Amino acid sequence: MKVAKKIVLHFTQQTIDKPIVSGLIREFNLDFNILKASISPGEVGLMIMELTGEQEDYDRGIKYLQAAGLEIQSLSQDVLRNDDRCTHCGACITMCPTRAFTLEDGTRKVLFDNSKCIVCELCVRACPPRAMELKF
Ligand code: SF4
Ligand code: SF4
Incomplete structure (x- = not known):
């Protein structure tokens, strides 16, 4: 097969x-x-x-x-962000190996591009308010 x-x-x-x-x-x-x-x-x-x-x-x-x-x-899992929990602290920006997070000009909000995520889970463990979640 x-x-x-x-x-x-x-x-x-x-x-x-x-x-x-x-x-x-x-x-x-x-x-x-x-x-x-x-x-x-x-x-x-x-x-x-x-x-x-x-x-x-x-x-x-x-x-x-x-x-x-x-x-x-x-890879039967995905990482998603719970936007209600994200405080835009920026802790995830430097740790993400694929630069899935960027800082938006003007608003200083942290944007998340899921298409760049390789599910390494680093941000899931490190996000202070646990906004990054692993989904199966
Ligand atoms: S570490 Fe968590 S709370 Fe901070 S910007 Fe990233 S997703 Fe948002
Ligand atoms: S799981 Fe890894 S690759 Fe995906 S957004 Fe978080 S740190 Fe970046």
């Missing part, structure tokens, strides 16, 4: 420079499409990709990624 699944890969300093993704494609007969990536050499990073292939190959590929030291998260 063929499957197409979106996953989030969390890279660490130890795994970021290794050719792990190319090994996944070469050895497990999977196609991939990188949807978003936020990676800097020598730092931690995140990548969202869609993997397509036979279920058996997909399962083996996921085991390979885990054995290589990557943390993997299924």
Whole structure:
């Protein structure tokens, strides 16, 4: 059975420079499409990709990624903002790796662009009034 699944890969300093993704494609007969990536050499990073292939190959590929030291998260969740709770404190702006938050000129309000979010959950944990919420 063929499957197409979106996953989030969390890279660490130890795994970021290794050719792990190319090994996944070469050895497990999977196609991939990188949807978003936020990676800097020598730092931690995140990548969202869609993997397509036979279920058996997909399962083996996921085991390979885990054995290589990557943390993997299924992208069956989303991060939304509860605008009633947001105080526009700005704490989320600098921590978001994909710059999903911006400060609006004039009003100084913090705008949130969900299309840039890669569901890393950093803002969910850090938002003082818990305005950022994880939805499944
Ligand atoms: S950290 Fe929370 S309260 Fe502060 S601007 Fe961001 S979403 Fe709003
Ligand atoms: S979960 Fe929050 S910090 Fe992470 S990418 Fe999405 S908006 Fe940015």
